[in-house]
Amino acid sequence: MTMTRRGFLSASAALATIPALRRGAWGAAPPPREADIVVIGAGAAGIAAARRIVAANRKVIVVEAASEIGGRCITDTSTFAVPFDRGARWLHNPDSNPMIRLARSAGLDVAAAPLGQTIRIGRRNARAGETEEFLAALVRANRAIDDASRGKLDVPCASALPKDLGDWAGTAEFVLGANATGKDLKDVSAMDKARGVDRSAAIIACRQGLGTLVAKLGEQLPLSLSTPASRIAWSNRDVTVETPSGKIAARAAIITVSSNVLAAGNIKFTPDLPKRYLDAATKLSLGSYDHIALLLPGNPLGMARDDVMIEQSNSTRTALLLANVGGSSLCSIDVAGSFGRDLSAQGEAAMVAFAVEWLTKLFGSDAARAVKKSSATRWNEVPSVLGAMSAATPGAQPSRKILTEPIGCMFLAGEATHDTLWGTVDGAWDSGERAADAALRKIGALKDTEPAPASPVARPRRRAAPARRGPIN
Numbered sequence: 156m157t158m159t160r161r162g163f164l165s166a167s168a169a170l171a172t173i174p175a176l177r178r179g180a181w182g183a184a185p186p187p188r189e190a191d192i193v194v195i196g197a198g199a200a201g202i203a204a205a206r207r208i209v210a211a212n213r214k215v216i217v218v219e220a221a222s223e224i225g226g227r228c229i230t231d232t233s234t235f236a237v238p239f240d241r242g243a244r245w246l247h248n249p250d251s252n253p254m255i256r257l258a259r260s261a262g263l264d265v266a267a268a269p270l271g272q273t274i275r276i277g278r279r280n281a282r283a284g285e286t287e288e289f290l291a292a293l294v295r296a297n298r299a300i301d302d303a304s305r306g307k308l309d310v311p312c313a314s315a316l317p318k319d320l321g322d323w324a325g326t327a328e329f330v331l332g333a334n335a336t337g338k339d340l341k342d343v344s345a346m347d348k349a350r351g352v353d354r355s356a357a358i359i360a361c362r363q364g365l366g367t368l369v370a371k372l373g374e375q376l377p378l379s380l381s382t383p384a385s386r387i388a389w390s391n392r393d394v395t396v397e398t399p400s401g402k403i404a405a406r407a408a409i410i411t412v413s414s415n416v417l418a419a420g421n422i423k424f425t426p427d428l429p430k431r432y433l434d435a436a437t438k439l440s441l442g443s444y445d446h447i448a449l450l451l452p453g454n455p456l457g458m459a460r461d462d463v464m465i466e467q468s469n470s471t472r473t474a475l476l477l478a479n480v481g482g483s484s485l486c487s488i489d490v491a492g493s494f495g496r497d498l499s500a501q502g503e504a505a506m507v508a509f510a511v512e513w514l515t516k517l518f519g520s521d522a523a524r525a526v527k528k529s530s531a532t533r534w535n536e537v538p539s540v541l542g543a544m545s546a547a548t549p550g551a552q553p554s555r556k557i558l559t560e561p562i563g564c565m566f567l568a569g570e571a572t573h574d575t576l577w578g579t580v581d582g583a584w585d586s587g588e589r590a591a592d593a594a595l596r597k598i599g600a601l602k603d604t605e606p607a608p609a610s611p612v613a614r615p616r617r618r619a620a621p622a623r624r625g626p627i628n
């Protein structure tokens with residue numbers, strides 16, 4: 156990814172607790188025993204896949220381990236007066252992102268955000284010249300990673316960084332590493348990072364929450380919540396998926412669980428999953444990224460709506476602030492990478508304490524005194540997810556392609572399987588549609604030459620070409 160000078164956000168990862176919608180389309184009754192295709196997981200990838208299968212007039216069943224739809228897109232609407240996106244909050248790539256049109260069709264409000272990006276140096280904002288200096292450092296760092304990615308051998312992004320970034324070295328590392336991928340740059344493949352599509356052009360937010368959107372898109376689907384797949388017996392002709400509510404027989408399966416869930420062996424396979432897939436999932440492990448949400452009435456930070464702030468820091472013990480979310484008093488302090496992982500392991504109280512201490516350091520103690528309510532996510536501890544977003548370890552970029560190869564009549568999907576849009580909701584969505592097309596072809600519901608069925612809301616087909624623009628993640 157080449158950094159543009161527009162800002163620093165694209166590198167950052169980054170939209171619900173919808174009320175537990177229902178146990179599933181079948182109420183308290185177990186899901187049906189047969190389908191053409193069974194989809195494991197009701198996150199963005201699973202919902203996209205199931206919609207595609209329904210559009211092709213084939214019978215699908217979605218089984219979801221959690222008690223709600225969304226996976227890593229969950230909007231909590233009960234803790235605060237405004238929606239709090241516990242996972243993904245921003246849509247990227249507005250020119251090609253199908254979810255923006257889907258959101259409008261579903262009657263949700265989507266709009267560009269955020270505009271303001273501030274850098275704090277101690278208790279003051281960076282001057283224009285200092286901001287310029289930082290953005291120049293960021294561009295150089297990104298270019299160096301791009302250049303390194305063209306070598307024969309893959310290297311860690313950190314080893315490619317220019318050595319003369321001075322006071323901005325740590326900040327550049329945070330923005331491009333932990334904040335963009337959930338991992339420190341020493342743990343991230345330069346080739347993988349460089350192949351990632353630019354996320355800087357514009358950032359789109361959904362007023363009702365990105366989790367609300369994903370849940371809405373899954374509303375009409377035949378799905379069963381609180382129904383984890385425990386074992387999948389598979390061959391080249393059919394699959395049987397075991398769940399606590401019984402077995403489901405199908406002609407193909409689409410598995411959308413996160414790379415960490417797959418690698419952890421939470422689903423057993425008979426016969427075993429070939430080792431190369433498990434190795435690939437391990438090498439595409441999830442980074443750590445969490446939101447610490449603080450309610451700060453009265454705007455004690457003196458920031459505008461959806462202002463984003465980072466600090467000049469040479470330590471990994473830092474964060475990104477999104478102030479006054481959607482014009483409310485809700486502020487999110489995002490922690491990520493190795494520091495974020497260690498902090499989240501200490502629990503919610505420690506996370507909130509860090510956020511308060513960090514704001515006090517940068518804005519004084521009035522800010523800390525203003526906190527009226529808090530909530531922190533801990534994605535590494537969510538058993539059905541186990542982390543935030545995938546980032547390839549050095550040397551592991553080809554692993555993404557391995558995960559797209561069919562295994563008998565099973566097809567993997569999810570953000571980790573996307574070559575260029577990994578770590579995003581639209582990447583997950585695209586991967587779900589790709590896997591659904593492959594599964595439909597496998598069962599003869601789609602001919603090789605036939606165009607894929609239009610999903611309920613048609614969109615231009617996109618197999619993202621490797622972009623060489625710049626990120627703001």
Ligand SMILES: Cc1cc2nc3c(=O)[nH]c(=O)nc-3n(C[C@H](O)[C@H](O)[C@H](O)COP(=O)(O)OP(=O)(O)OC[C@H]3O[C@@H](n4cnc5c(N)ncnc54)[C@H](O)[C@@H]3O)c2cc1C
Binds near residue numbers: 242382
């Ligand atoms: C804090 C955070 C911030 C982020 N910010 C952004 C952002 O701003 N913009 C962006 O584009 N992306 C962002 N992302 C990344 C984005 O959320 C993910 O890339 C995307 O949501 C992944 O979707 P998925 O369908 O691949 O996986 P998931 O959402 O993980 O879906 C997989 C589903 O499988 C289910 N499952 C697991 N095991 C089983 C089982 N045994 N049986 C049945 N079901 C099972 C899970 O419960 C889950 O619902 C963020 C992620 C996090 C955590």
